[in-house]
Amino acid sequence: MPKNSYKDLVNQAVYFFPVFDFLNTIQTKGRYKMKKLAGFTVFLCILTMLLVPVTVLAGTKASAKDPIRLGAIWDYAGPCYMLSESAVQGIKIAVDEINAKGGVIGRKLDLIVRDTEMKVDVGARETKDLILREKVNFLVGPCSSGVALAVQVVHAESKVLRVTCMANTEGQVVDKFTPYVTQVVPNTYMEGVAATRFMNKKYPAAKKFCTVAPDYEYGRREEAAFAEEIKKLVPDSEILYQAWPKPGEKDYTSFITAIMAQKPDAVHSSLFGGDLVAFTKQAAPYGFFEKIPFIALYDLPVFVALGADAPEGVMAFGRGCFFMDPNPKMMEFVDKYRKARGAYPDSWAVQAYDSVYLIKAAVEKAKSSDTEKVIKAMEGISLDSLRGKFTIRPLDHMGSVPCYQGIIAKDPKYPFKTWKDIVRVPGDQVWRSEEGVREVWKKTGVTR
Numbered sequence: 001m002p003k004n005s006y007k008d009l010v011n012q013a014v015y016f017f018p019v020f021d022f023l024n025t026i027q028t029k030g031r032y033k034m035k036k037l038a039g040f041t042v043f044l045c046i047l048t049m050l051l052v053p054v055t056v057l058a059g060t061k062a063s064a065k066d067p068i069r070l071g072a073i074w075d076y077a078g079p080c081y082m083l084s085e086s087a088v089q090g091i092k093i094a095v096d097e098i099n100a101k102g103g104v105i106g107r108k109l110d111l112i113v114r115d116t117e118m119k120v121d122v123g124a125r126e127t128k129d130l131i132l133r134e135k136v137n138f139l140v141g142p143c144s145s146g147v148a149l150a151v152q153v154v155h156a157e158s159k160v161l162r163v164t165c166m167a168n169t170e171g172q173v174v175d176k177f178t179p180y181v182t183q184v185v186p187n188t189y190m191e192g193v194a195a196t197r198f199m200n201k202k203y204p205a206a207k208k209f210c211t212v213a214p215d216y217e218y219g220r221r222e223e224a225a226f227a228e229e230i231k232k233l234v235p236d237s238e239i240l241y242q243a244w245p246k247p248g249e250k251d252y253t254s255f256i257t258a259i260m261a262q263k264p265d266a267v268h269s270s271l272f273g274g275d276l277v278a279f280t281k282q283a284a285p286y287g288f289f290e291k292i293p294f295i296a297l298y299d300l301p302v303f304v305a306l307g308a309d310a311p312e313g314v315m316a317f318g319r320g321c322f323f324m325d326p327n328p329k330m331m332e333f334v335d336k337y338r339k340a341r342g343a344y345p346d347s348w349a350v351q352a353y354d355s356v357y358l359i360k361a362a363v364e365k366a367k368s369s370d371t372e373k374v375i376k377a378m379e380g381i382s383l384d385s386l387r388g389k390f391t392i393r394p395l396d397h398m399g400s401v402p403c404y405q406g407i408i409a410k411d412p413k414y415p416f417k418t419w420k421d422i423v424r425v426p427g428d429q430v431w432r433s434e435e436g437v438r439e440v441w442k443k444t445g446v447t448r
Contacts, residue, residue, distance in 0.1 A: 067110040068103070068369050070095065070356070071136035073127055073151060075118035078248040079214070079273035080143035082301045083348040087166055088113055089341050090349030091140060094356035097336075104360050105367060116142050118247070120150035127154045136160065137369050140355050143348075144247075145169035145188070145218035149176065156180045161371050161378075163358060165351040168319075169217045170225075173396045174437055175444045179375050182397040184358060184390070185351050186319055188218060190430045192225025192270075194403035195317040197430075198423060199266060199295050200233045202315060206265035206293065207237050212255055212279070213270040215244035222270035230268075240264055249275060252282045260286060269296035277305045289314050298408055300346035303416040310408055310417040317405045319347040320387045323418040324404040330386045344414070351401075354385040358392075358399075390427060395434050395448070400427035 072091055074084035095109045103109060112134050116123035123142060130136045131154070139155055139162035142148055148167035155162050156178040163182050164172055170187040186194070200206070211226060213219030223242065230237050240262040243255040256279075259267060271279050276296055283289065289311040298316035300323075318324055322334050322345050333353065337345040345353075358378070363369055366377035379394035390400045406419030432440075441448065 065107060067108045068138070068363065069110045069112065069134060069136040070359070071127075071130035071134060071139045072111060072113045073116055073123060073130070073139060073141035073147075074113065075123075075143040075147060076115045077118035079275040080118050081274070082305075083166065083273055083346070084115075084141075084143050086301070086346050086349040087141070087143070087352035089337070090345065090352035091356055093333075093336055093340055093349075094353045098356070098360060104363050105369070107369070109356075112136060116144070116147050116151075118144050118147060120147050123147040124150045124154050127151045128158075131155060131158045131160050137371075138163070138359050138374075140165060140352065140359075142167055144216070145171070145221070146216045148172055149217060152176065152178060152181055159371055161375060163355040165355040166348055167218070169221050170432070171217065171221065173398045174432065174440050175446075177396055177441070177446045177448065179397065180371075182358070182378055182392055182399070184355050184385075184399040184401055186401055186403045186427060187398060187431070188221035189225045189432050190427055191317065191319075191403055192222045193229045193430045194425045195295055195405060196226050196229040196233065196268065197425075198317065198405035199268065199293070199315060200230070203266050203293050207234055208262075208265045209237065209239050210241045210243070210259045210262055210264040210267045211239065211269065212243040212245070212259065212267065214247045214249075214272075214275060216247055219244070219270050223268070226268045245271075245275070247275065250278065252279045255279075256283045256286055256288060260288065260292070264292060266293040267295070269294065272297040272299075273301060274305070276302050280306060280311065281309060284309065284311065295405075298419075300344060300416070301348075303408075303418065307416070312408050312410065312417065314408045315405065316408055316419055317403065318419075320350045320402070320404065321345070321347045321418075322350070323411070323414070324406065324422055325387050325402070325424060327386075327388065329384070333386050350386045354383065354387065357385065358383050393431075393434075396437050398427075398431055400431070402426055403430060 072088055074088055076084050095111050099108050114126040114130060116126055139160060143166045145167045148164055149171055152172060159180060161180050163184060165184050168185045168187050170189045172181050173183050211223045213223045227239060241258060245255055295315035299318040300321045303310050322330055334345060337349060361383055362374045362378040362381055366373040378392055382389055382391045387402055392399050403425045406422040408417055409420040411418045
């Protein structure tokens with residue numbers, strides 16, 4: 001052994017493994033000649049240094065096979081209750097069939113579901129717990145746009161990617177943009193613009209309008225989009241009255257009578273779910289739908305709840321129920337969903353299913369579950385979804401997902417009413433232009 005090499009080796013052992021400092025001190029004090037002990041110390045040091053890289057590599061290899069954890073945050077309350085149930089079922093179907101085929105990049109998907117109770121504080125708390133305790137890789141949800149904005153603050157701060165497939169406020173991808181969110185549901189601007197254009201084509205002479213919408217982020221945004229677009233289409237138009245019932249409102253009488261007293265040419269509404277069911281049932285006895293052209297988010301859950309009371313001939317808009325886009329891939333999903341749940345899938349299940357497959361596609365493209373790599377892979381990616389092919393715009397992570405409109409009608413093939421005269425509007429025909437997005441960012445301070 002070269003001169004000083006023994007001493008250097010022991011010193012290295014002490015530097016990397018302080019536990020050996022005690023043994024080395026005993027050996028060098030001269031009280032005892034513990035050459036055997038010192039030699040054994042060096043042997044342990046060498047052995048340990050040789051084994052550490054093997055252990056680290058083995059740990060890395062194991063972690064690469066750990067499940068990819070998916071946190072689903074939904075609102076089992078108010079108008080969101082029935083929609084959240086459908087969405088989670090759609091997610092479960094996607095997760096099960098992906099796992100049955102070997103998972104994503106060789107890793108299974110684990111699903112953890114949490115309830116926000118449609119409360120912003122609960123949503124923020126549950127999201128934080130999913131990130132810190134459950135160690136989720138990705139998030140999907142929620143239903144409420146108000147809850148979504150609260151949740152976004154939490155997961156963006158923790159740099160966890162969320163795909164929003166129901167909460168559709170444009171604020172997620174425009175006003176309060178963060179790279180840690182991607183939207184695969186038509187946002188409030190897109191949906192508001194598409195529905196307004198449809199209504200204007202059906203009733204081009206209409207100039208005086210009323211609106212009725214839930215009084216929170218989604219409703220306010222959707223009606224702002226309507227007001228902006230109708231002014232472009234009908235410059236001399238006028239909004240006579242705007243009703244803002246709270247989510248979960250039980251009695252719509254005062255709003256119904258106030259609207260009818262204005263004698264509008266048409267009414268635009270962004271009511272949905274249980275709220276729209278309640279409004280429809282209470283407005284019908286007044287002859288509301290015979291007297292006033294009306295458009296709202298009439299989709300499958302509403303039709304099932306209303307049954308024969310669904311008003312035929314009324315305008316409707318939606319986000320992708322199976323009957324709005326009955327393409328082969330969609331109808332194959334209908335069979336899967338019916339076997340799993342014994343019911344037909346609504347747009348909420350469809351969009352949730354698509355969101356899981358978007359995450360799968362991005363992870364496979366990135367060849368990793370690393371958040372930053374997945375975000376980069378997701379920008380500009382195209383997905384052959386249940387609603388047809390759409391692309392994620394790199395600028396704001398908005399998907400070019402379609403908007404749908406139609407007229408409520410009976411269909412002998414189903415035990416509930418659906419639509420006729422269906423119109424499918426590609427998302428890139430109604431989303432805010434990139435120039436328009438940047439103009440908003442100048443006002444809100446977003447830099448990108």
